[in-house]
Amino acid sequence: MNFDRQNLTDETLLDLYKRILKPRLIEEKMLILIRQGKVSKWFSGIGQEAISVGVTAVLDPDEYILPMHRNLGVFTGRNIPLYRLFSQWQGKANGFTKGRDRSFHFGTQQYKIIGMISHLGPQLGIADGIALANKLKKNGKVTAVFTGEGATSEGDFHEALNIASVWELPVLFVIENNGYGLSTPTNEQYRCENLADKGIGYGMESHIVDGNNIIEVYNLLSELKASMKINPRPILLEFKTFRMRGHEEASGTKYVPQELMDHWAIKDPVENYRKYLKENGILNDDFDETLRSEIKKDIDESLALANAEPEIEYSESEELNDIYKPFLYEQIKSSKQKEKIRFIDAISSSLKQSMERHDNLVIMGQDIAEYGGAFKITDGFVAQFGKERVINTPICESAIVSAGMGLSINGHKAIVEMQFADFVSTGFNPIVNLLAKSHYRWLEKADVVVRMPCGGGTQAGPFHSQTNEAWFTKTPGLKVVYPAFPYDVKGLLNSSINDPNPVMFFEHKQLYRSVYQEVPTDYYTLPLGKAALLKEGNEVTVISFGAAVHWALDTLEKNPSISADLLDLRTLQPLDTEAIFKSVKKTGRVIIYQEDSMFGGIASDISAMIMEECFKYLDAPVRRVASLDTPIPFTKILEDHYLPKGRFEKELVALLAY
Numbered sequence: 068m069n070f071d072r073q074n075l076t077d078e079t080l081l082d083l084y085k086r087i088l089k090p091r092l093i094e095e096k097m098l099i100l101i102r103q104g105k106v107s108k109w110f111s112g113i114g115q116e117a118i119s120v121g122v123t124a125v126l127d128p129d130e131y132i133l134p135m136h137r138n139l140g141v142f143t144g145r146n147i148p149l150y151r152l153f154s155q156w157q158g159k160a161n162g163f164t165k166g167r168d169r170s171f172h173f174g175t176q177q178y179k180i181i182g183m184i185s186h187l188g189p190q191l192g193i194a195d196g197i198a199l200a201n202k203l204k205k206n207g208k209v210t211a212v213f214t215g216e217g218a219t220s221e222g223d224f225h226e227a228l229n230i231a232s233v234w235e236l237p238v239l240f241v242i243e244n245n246g247y248g249l250s251t252p253t254n255e256q257y258r259c260e261n262l263a264d265k266g267i268g269y270g271m272e273s274h275i276v277d278g279n280n281i282i283e284v285y286n287l288l289s290e291l292k293a294s295m296k297i298n299p300r301p302i303l304l305e306f307k308t309f310r311m312r313g314h315e316e317a318s319g320t321k322y323v324p325q326e327l328m329d330h331w332a333i334k335d336p337v338e339n340y341r342k343y344l345k346e347n348g349i350l351n352d353d354f355d356e357t358l359r360s361e362i363k364k365d366i367d368e369s370l371a372l373a374n375a376e377p378e379i380e381y382s383e384s385e386e387l388n389d390i391y392k393p394f395l396y397e398q399i400k401s402s403k404q405k406e407k408i409r410f411i412d413a414i415s416s417s418l419k420q421s422m423e424r425h426d427n428l429v430i431m432g433q434d435i436a437e438y439g440g441a442f443k444i445t446d447g448f449v450a451q452f453g454k455e456r457v458i459n460t461p462i463c464e465s466a467i468v469s470a471g472m473g474l475s476i477n478g479h480k481a482i483v484e485m486q487f488a489d490f491v492s493t494g495f496n497p498i499v500n501l502l503a504k505s506h507y508r509w510l511e512k513a514d515v516v517v518r519m520p521c522g523g524g525t526q527a528g529p530f531h532s533q534t535n536e537a538w539f540t541k542t543p544g545l546k547v548v549y550p551a552f553p554y555d556v557k558g559l560l561n562s563s564i565n566d567p568n569p570v571m572f573f574e575h576k577q578l579y580r581s582v583y584q585e586v587p588t589d590y591y592t593l594p595l596g597k598a599a600l601l602k603e604g605n606e607v608t609v610i611s612f613g614a615a616v617h618w619a620l621d622t623l624e625k626n627p628s629i630s631a632d633l634l635d636l637r638t639l640q641p642l643d644t645e646a647i648f649k650s651v652k653k654t655g656r657v658i659i660y661q662e663d664s665m666f667g668g669i670a671s672d673i674s675a676m677i678m679e680e681c682f683k684y685l686d687a688p689v690r691r692v693a694s695l696d697t698p699i700p701f702t703k704i705l706e707d708h709y710l711p712k713g714r715f716e717k718e719l720v721a722l723l724a725y
Contacts, residue, residue: 093362110171122241150373153370166379174511216248217247237299271303273305275307288304392506409580410578410583413554427479429456434459436458464493468501487531498542534575556574598638605654607719610658
């Protein structure tokens with residue numbers, strides 16, 4: 068192996084040796100603990116330590132690194148106390164996840180490390196968001212994100228590279244090409260000769276690096292980082308390396324030909340570097356032995372601390388309270404000055420006043436900049452706030468949602484507009500597995516609002532008409548808001564933007580230009596989780612949200628003899644169960660009216676809760692009215708029969724006659 072020290076001092080070379088030796092000695096200890104059954108799972112990085120160590124040594128302590136599950140050198144390179152790492156691996160309280168996630172599935176703002184989720188790809192988009200925040204701050208910082216050769220097949224990889232290139236983001240995309248995705252060799256993963264070649268398609272600079280040569284890694288990255296400060300841009304790095312252990316210890320390496328193992332064994336990054344230092348008089352045996360003894364002592368003492376730490380005790384209240392970041396709602400009342408505006412104008416007013424109020428707020432979405440969005444909600448925003456904060460995105464919902472998380476991590480607020488709620492399916496993974504779980508897993512907020520233009524009645528067919536709120540009300544960690552009136556949409560959107568937790572904000576597009584209301588001209592807030600009682604009566608409780616609220620109002624106005632409570636939920640998660648139960652206990656009859664199809668909709672859960680909590684107050688079975696259990700059709704006659712508007716009155720009359 069050829070080591071070209073260039074201008075590196077002996078001190079730097081020895082520092083790199085200390086850095087690369089430490090994770091190796093920890094790994095050797097972990098392999099013993101695995102055999103003793105004291106650690107349940109381990110993803111080894113033996114054989115590829117030079118990459119983690121080199122990247123971490125080059126980056127400043129306040130520059131974010133997003134590692135994978137075999138990048139121990141990142142964590143030791145940032146000087147995380149070993150006892151905390153051992154506690155994390157044992158699922159104890161001094162770890163970083165309160166026992167809720169394992170191994171390296173965590174992040175820490177203190178050490179500027181953002182860990183992975185098992186779906187791998189989204190962290191590439193997070194790196195884009197972190198880098199975007201750095202670019203907005205003009206702080207010259209670089210972000211490094213790791214992935215393996217297997218994950219380069221994921222759509223998120225391609226989306227993230229495309230975004231970074233288009234937006235000229237200072238990101239180092241680090242591919243550790245160790246030859247196998249679990250047991251699948253690279254010739255069954257991709258057909259290009261080098262993964263670095265993929266950078267060409269994105270107009271991105273790329274390099275192939277010997278991932279087992281710590282000096283080559285360090286020198287190249289030092290050079291690249293210096294140039295990125297002058298010329299911010301993304302760079303794709305393919306590190307050729309090999310892992311000498313299995314995907315995890317339980318996997319073994321029987322699927323690897325022995326000649327391949329032998330070939331890479333002689334390229335060991337630690338032993339070859341040690342040999343080079345000794346041959347050049349930079350390292351002697353006494354210093355080497357002293358260094359090893361110090362590291363082993365730290366390992367043993369840290370392990371003893373972790374072992375002595377008690378097991379985590381279960382607390383139901385703590386488990387539930389950690390789903391969301393605590394948020395102290397600030398009630399901001401409006402002035403008396405009002406104007407009669409449309410639903411869509413109220414949304415635009417909220418966004419504009421929130422952008423003025425929060426100078427760290429960024430809006431991202433397809434066609435939202437100069438064009439103003441598909442519904443013209445952000446028309447004129449670029450002129451007022453600039454393209455740095457009102458950003459057109461490529462058609463890649465998954466990476467954009469992840470980028471929203473990256474912005475949040477790096478001190479910004481993000482709004483992501485889905486052009487239509489239907490399209491959120493291509494961004495589903497980072498919403499339900501990343502945004503929703505981050506605070507519960509490692510107490511990191513996800514300050515992201517996802518705007519969801521939704522709903523039928525406009526003959527837009529199966530891909531532009533869904534009202535898919537039930538996909539998200541089921542996911543702990545998300546808040547789901549679904550207003551029906553201009554006054555509510557403005558106040559609730561303002562509060563959703565203020566809230567540091569992820570909010571799915573549904574906007575029924577049929578209401579955009581058909582519903583008017585007197586709305587305060589200035590900024591105000593409304594609390595999430597509070598329903599609105601629109602009508603009061605004694606015979607029946609009607610529970611609804613979104614456009615169905617207006618349909619219910621039409622029906623009740625047609626039937627003035629019906630004495631009904633009409634409850635507009637406004638927020639579906641958190642749900643105002645107090646208001647629901649209070650009304651049901653008063654009227655004794657309840658009908659739940661939703662636009663979503665029946666099976667699996669939120670009406671089913673509300674019905675079940677009412678049966679459990681209010682059964683003795685009921686004079687009739689709970690009724691649900693919903694759309695047909697089919698995709699939503701295009702032609703008007705089919706859509707009219709799909710939607711529940713034509714069935715609600717009949718069901719309501721039948722309930723009253725029960």
